[in-house]
Amino acid sequence: MRNIVLHLFFFLGPLLFAPVLAKYRNVTVDNTDPSIQYVGDWNQCSLNIGASYDGTRNCTGQQDATATFTFTGVAIYYISPLIGNRTTVLTLDSGPSVLVNLTQAQGQNPNWAIRWGASGLDNGPHTLVNYGSSNTTSSAVGEVDAFIYTVVEQDHNLAAIVGGAVAGAAALASVGACCIFGQSLADWLRQLVCFSPICHK
Structure with a gap:
């Protein structure tokens, strides 16, 4: 014994x-990245385009339009400028819809920033969907500027x-x-x- x-x-x-032992790394994905799958009528935005990440973003008002981004990591962040009186709708992993406020208040800096995020996710595949419009609010449109997701890497040293x-x-x-x-x-x-x-x- x-x-x-x-x-x-x-x-x-x-x-x-x-x-x-792990380290974390943030990856930024712009609206033109092929990993974002667009369905429906998406176009280059013109309103507040100078405030967008990398100077471009995609927009749509079509109700059945979607932009789907699949990633593997532990966190996801939605990037957008502020754009007049607008909102947008997101879902993560087929969860409940989240209404993100993109309205620019008077005197507020409109430049791109993190407008919504989810952290503490299981380290695995996840899917974020941005919808073209919403039945619950007339101000909701599809707005894809950029996403940031966090990956876990093994620190071998x-x-x-x-x-x-x-x-x-x-x-x-x-x-x-x-x-x-x-x-x-x-x-x-x-x-x-x-x-x-x-x-x-």
């Missing part, structure tokens, strides 16, 4: 205490550093455990290399 405990601690300890540190700490702790159980380090290392009945005959 003593040997089993020592072996389990050595092999499973790093897995139990190793942190999840940091993982190697922390993995080495965790393995070293586990080794030191295992030596201490040998002392607690009254087993010599030499005997424990021999059993670690060959942990089977034939090695102990």
